[in-house]
Amino acid sequence: MKRFALIVSVFSLLACFSVAPLWAAENVKIGAAFALSGSIAVYGEGFKKCVDLAVEEINAKGGINGKKIEIVYEDNKSNPKDCVSAVRKLITVDKVPVLFGPAGSSNFMAAAPVAQESKVVMLSAQGTAEKLTQAGPFIFRIIPSNSKQGQRLAKLAFELGYRQLPVMYINNDWGLDLKDGFVTSFKKMGGVVTDIIPFDEKKTDYRTELLRANKDNPKAIVNLTYINEGAVQFKQAFEMGVKTQWLCGSAARAPKMVELAGKAAEGVMGTYPSVIQDTKEYKTFKAAYQKKYGDDKIPIFGDYNYDMVYLTTRAIEKGGYTAEGIRAALPAAAKGYKGVTGDKTFDENRGMEHADIGIWIVKGGKIEDHKK
Amino acid sequence: MIEIKNITKSFGGTRAVSDCSLSLAGLKIAGLIGPNGSGKTTLFNLITGLIRPDSGEITLEGRRIEGRMPHHMANMGLIRTFQLSRVFPRLTVMDNMLLAPRGQAGERLWSLFLRFPRVHREETEHREKACELLEMLGIIHLRDQFAGNLSYGQQKLLELGRAVMAQPKMILLDEPTAGINPRLIQTMIDMILKMKARGQIFFIIEHNMDVVVELCERIFVLDHGEKIAEGSPREIQTDPRVIEAYLG
Amino acid sequence: MDLVLHLAIVVAIYSIFALSLNIEVGYTGLFNFGHVAFFAIGAYVSALLSLQDATFSLALIAGIACAGVGGLLIGLPALKLQGDYFGIATLGFAEIVRMLLQNQVAWTKGPMGLPGIPRPEIFSWHFDTLPAYLLLTLGAAVLTFLVIGFLTLSPFGRVLKAIRDDETAAAVLGKNPFAYKMEAFVIGSAFAGLAGVLWAHFITFISPGDFTLTETILVLLIVVLGGKGTLWGPVVGAAVLIFFQESVRFLRLPPEWSGILGPLQQMIFGLLLVILMIFRPEGLIREKGKETIDRD
Amino acid sequence: MKGMEGRDIVAGYGKIEVLHGASVRAGQGEIVCIIGPNGSGKSTLLKSLFGLIMPREGAVLFAGRDITRLAPEEKVRLGIAFIPQGRNVFTSLTVRENLEMGGTPLDHEREVRRAIDEVLEAYPLLKDKLRYPAGNLSGGEKQLLALARADMVKPQVILMDEPSIGLAPRMIEEVYEQIKAINAKRSVTFLIVEQNARKALSIAHRGYVLDLGVTRIEDSGAELLNNEEVKKLYLGG
């Protein structure tokens, strides 16, 4: 019985914590159901850095109508179930009228109906699945969808003169969606996909998958991969003497990938929702990031998250701090808005009207824009 | 009723039971004795299907039964107890008893739901019968205790009661009085005799010769897996081979 | 309030899920490490049918039935194995089921998952609000509780417990251990299917990533935490575990901490488990008569 | 007194009390045999003496010292060896390794090797089998190996539980010859529990008859063999 009492007291101690006073209630609160633990926490950390940066900047300039922005972070633990409870908590307990949704299309899509039903605006800065916003009018996406990227990737393959190539893709929502987008476009153009090789996330050994992709020594291999997986793959391919042109998607475009893969990543190309890095906005952002965090390795999709904060701020300023107001104001606030990541005008499906898909290439250990 | 012919079982090269033949036809209570390691329990395991013989036959009422699964053996009417009692410790004494009857409607999923009145009636009947048996065994006051909380002797009594509850053709008792105090031994003997009077047939492994002599009509003696003698208690006690086997 | 309703629904669904595992782990002694597979089968079958415009009643029955049949098919080989071997075999089967969901893209949409699963409707009653859905899940949970309670208190349940305590002794009393274990396994699987159906129609989006080993471990923890082999244990375990996990969300810690909060929370969770196992391994609710058991 | 003694030992398993106050004594160099019907508590007595079961009451003395509460490992280091009934060799280890395990209390590898050589002199049967897993040995060979393993550290007292169980008559002979040899050579004290009463009593200096958890009769081996009560206890006759 004594032991039981001990357990009870531990629980009640935790309960005491939970009724501790709220932090300054005057602020404009925005929810963020990010992955702070679990399998994709590596992305969540980066998003958070950029969101924090934007918030800091806005608050330094006086916030929204004098009120400071406060982001209420909620850990979604990288799985759909906790995404739903995180979003539910943000909506019902913190009563935020707008929130930044989880990364990962399946996580986002699990949570989207909750936001829609509760009539709370939810934005995605990294969900690229085509159907992402289908849950309803409160769901927005500020990053171009995969189908556009897939088309561009197919076009790139053609431009580079590849008519026959195998496709490898990470066996998750993002990989499958982009693979479908690419294969459809590539076939339409008359290309031949010689082999389709899904691979599992988070493995340490992709040698045989790579071997199979490289079976007929193709001139190029499409590899829709993530940071860690990509780094391992390029490294293992390099070690095995695979000489081919890698064509990737956006998720591998990360300084971290190049850092991990070293010279094996040299020459890897890929598409990504373009961010013209020569713009004034981008340079300012990059400088600010460097100043705050001490390096210029912008986390993947960090720029989109940065834009998402500004865009939301604009919508709140325009439509007021209510869900309906923000929802109504968002398209107008975004129309023609030039963020770090370019023109943020929404299309009729609350996706991005302008999808500038750029090409990246690894050159000299740095990710650069590919110039034709 | 049970005939065992030329049965042999080896474990890793050593013959635990070797070419053993016993006929229990017409016996109410048969005994099986022999020194430690002579293969008595192995023989029980063979009869109740816990292990399969290498060769030989076991027939029950003329039907060959050797090598069948334990639950088949039990359902054909061969119920046993164990040397170290094996009651179900996390079931109550009553539940241990109620578990025993064979072919209960309530143990089959369909009839449990579809013929619940019958299930209920059976339970009531079994409960009455169990109470009666527990009364005879002198452990009725413990009926709602968990069997694991009983003393060792009480567990052995419960195991005997459980075997009787199953109304088998034959009960095989493996050392029913080993490790229990003399007072309970008498209860045990009385119980066995009462059941014998009701027509219950027993086959008993026992070391306590007083018990064996009191109960058994005929005794089989095993040594090194072989049957070295059989006969009435008096014959056995004077058989030089038996004395030799026991005293070395 | 919505969060409370939401969590209450989650607790109710996980109670069903845990009750269904408890009949295997707690009452029959089967260490099933692939229980999530049946949850997944229920969820997917029902979701796919509903997306084909089948009625909820049909989808529900089909989900439960397919999970039960899945239990039968997996049980046939797996129940021939004992102890740890059974555990790892079921774990393997669950992974195979997940891989089928992931790779049979033509049927299941693979990793894209199934969005837009409709909220249930039975005889023109709509369960599309949280309170209504809570009612539905509570109804299902109470039903599950009653059925499993009835089973475990019946002569059938008595046999299961006997097999758990001593399989050989049960066999020599004429109970066929394989058959009973199979029945318990199929019943457990079917109820896990029910939990899966309710889950799919509640969350309205499912993908193979929802049905990993982590979920099995979670539900196993619920059973052990609550007290295996007891009727209330799984329910209490589900409530405590889910409210505990969620309560950490209410620790008002400075925002800068949020980066370490996730791992910290998981660390505390792990630590509590360890402490619980050392000081109270039988769970919050103790099965009576257990303290005297030395053979396991 | 240099031998070993158990005084009024009460012991059992869980709820079962098997020994209700049994006393045995073996002087130095004595072979003492404990016989009794099955279930009389012979094995329990031996285990209590060695500490595998902690006696609930009573005392165990060795060379006049109370060692009741010492763990088996410590008793081994004092020079007491125990050879259990049944599974008494490490079946997955080779014969040589089994012997090495017996030499655990020795400090140096060198001593272990020397001890093995000495033991092999005494047990020539094991010589050819050194490299085989002990599981492959016959029952009698296992019993000899168990004895040899215990003999590795030259114990002063060896407790043996049913050395002849399940052995062919020739091997029983062999095992008992070995016991006699060890006893004669180093005047090792033996406490043997035996079902095979005649054989054991024929070599024993003294014997005890244990019945229902208490020591009933104590006498010399030869006397016990001819004791009518002993026959009665065994066969109830």
Add this chain to the structure above:
Amino acid sequence: MDSLPYYLQTVVNGILAGCIYALFAMGLTLIYGVLNFVNFAHGELIMWGAYFLYLAMAEPFALPLYAAVPLALGMTALLGAAMDFALFKPLRKANRLTLLIAAIGLSFFLRNAAQLFWGAQVRTYGFEIRQGYRWLGVSLTPQQLAIIAISLICICGVYLLFFKSRMGKSMRALADNLDLARISGIHTGKVILSAWIISSLLAGVGGILMALDTNLNPEMGVVNLIKAFAATLIGGVGNLWGALIGGLIIGLAENIAVLFISPGYKDAVAFVIMVIILLARPYVVTDKRTD
């Protein structure tokens, strides 16, 4: 690429993967054999082993590899011993489910502790990548050669330890028959501690090799653990050679399968093989209580 090297390379890949599984499986099977439970936290020992090396090689210590590796292994062994002392020793008499849940809890704790210290991001030791040596069209890098060689050395080392040293023999004796081990005067506490240390060292070596070959992240241990466990069961619990053979069977099978079926089912191959092997073993109801 013509077909012989293609298949040869696959076999080499399979052996490589198999060696890693075998290294993990040996550590698991050691504890399983001696203490009779599955240490679910073994994956975290693997991961911490790799991170300890990272710690030793990073600022402020910045030790060279030859100095850092022994330090990292030492720390891993310490962690393993601490695990036993803090958790498994008090639970020595507990039943399996309790041990398993406790090990899962410990695994949660250690994995997230690593994430707390180092973050979720992937890290690397930062050695330069080199193209492999080519021989018969098969490529092998120094790291891979090291993996195979060190795995073999570890297996041989553990073999020697097990079959030649007194401690190893005591360990086997303990696994064989605990009571008899105590009767023979074997100090069981010491033996169990050394089993933990060896198991941790194997985990540390495995983790470091894997991290050298790929990268470090807090989940690197768990991902291969289930397959290592499958390898343990295929090989037979407590059987070192079995662990090696089981690891190789799984490694080869899943890599060869990748060539012929959709690689999405790569993991399924391991489980299917495992279940088949488990079922193929004759299983009879045996009653240990025969006299």
